[in-house]
Amino acid sequence: MPSNRIRLTVYPHIIKGIILEKVSVDELKNYLGKEVQLHGWVYNTRSSGKISFLLFRDGTGIVQAILYHPDHREELVKRFEELNQETSIVLVGKVREDKRSPLGIELDIVDFNIISKSIDYPISPKEHGVDFLQSNRHLWLRSKKQSSIMRIRSDVVFFAREFFNNRKFLCIDAPIFTPSACEGTTTLFEVDYFNDKKVYLSQSGQLYMEAAALAYGKVYCFGPAFRAEKSKTRRHLTEFWQIEPEVAFFDIDDDMELAEDLVIYLVQKILERRTDDLKILERDIKPLENIKKPFYRITYEDAIKILNKKGIEIKFGDDFGAPDEAAISFEFDRPVFVHRYPTQIKAFYMKKDKDREDLALGFDMIAGEGYGETIGGGQREDDYDTLLKRINENNLPVENFKWYLDLRKYGSVPHSGFGLGIERFVQWITKTQHIREVIPFARTLDRTEP
């Protein structure tokens, strides 16, 4: 496999004439007793007289490498002293089992070369404040916990796509520039388009997914969403990512089951593949292991009763706040679906319950352990006249929704879908305090840098 070999043209000074296999830290356990080369950065160094320790990172993990001075020429020992935090190096070492290492393995340094030095790296392996870390997000991403979070996030996205592919969903990307709100209530980011026209950054791909579902049956999109609400909490971003499936001939119960299957699939995959990262994040995995069928399903009115019983004052028609959702989540040992909300607190496109005109066939999935709404979805209004009435009631510009109404004009069918917020989900799985940490470069009310 040529791609796995060092290219001597790039680092000709490394090991004269000998081509060593280039491996990553997460593969080292397969190379016990062998000499390998790694490309990466210095995480930290320590020394104790005649022995020096190098914590080496390459993006897949961190391994400790040892340099016992008497075994090496003086020049190499001296070069070791030049290593600062985040100096980039090519490292050649022999893989050895060692019980003292958290990984179970260590490297004996054979040789290394400095690619580029790192002077006064600002992030030390000590405590830092959120402000400072956010300002240095481009560097903060290199640290241990952030690396674990990003690996988990990457897997969540990958396996969500795999889940839908396995079920023969078509990936249909929704536009980012949209003519108006998907859900009239929330504020939008306005963008200057051509000829003095205004467009808005998408809040959701849902309406377009409905068109796609009536075209292809089972579809999903994965993309960014933008909300110009001036939210300033550790659960909010102005730019976040969602995965939004939409299925024709699906009712609210089918929809909740799909959401349930997806969540279980994702949690299982992360538990299988990211045990080490969950450990680094000190995530208690017991609550995650408990996530299996069936999730609880309660109606909005049940939820109100639960909250009232707990002494929280809330009545029919009130929406749940973050503390209410947390209170509900603590009542259950796995995620809970709350369904059939009053129509007036839900979006215009939600179908009304035929037995209860005042209820909408929408649901939220409230994640466990105090984390709130992670999924929101439901059955869509598929009757032309009812939908038109709802658009007018919400004072939405009918002309912008002409195409959306068309979907009810030409072979309308019952259909449902939901949106899963990637960051909310990863925040819950990794039990991270701030949502800003589970997206590579967070966009928040007061911060657009770096």
Place this chain on the structure above:
RNA sequence: UCCUCGGUAGCUCAGUCGGUAGAGCGAGUGGCUGUUAACCACCAGGUCGGGGGUUCGAGUCCCUCCCGGGGAGCCA
């Protein structure tokens, strides 16, 4: 938009009643053969967020602006 907390060394913070600016970590130098945020010794490092005011004297009190954290509402 509202409520609330904060801004002092590269970082995390202390600074009493208004009286000459402090610590730990990090950087640098030296020491140590198994360190895990190593340890020990030495050493450098300051426009106290900006502006204005009160005062003999302001990091400290007052006004104002800027920047950031947490929360509410809204939501994923």
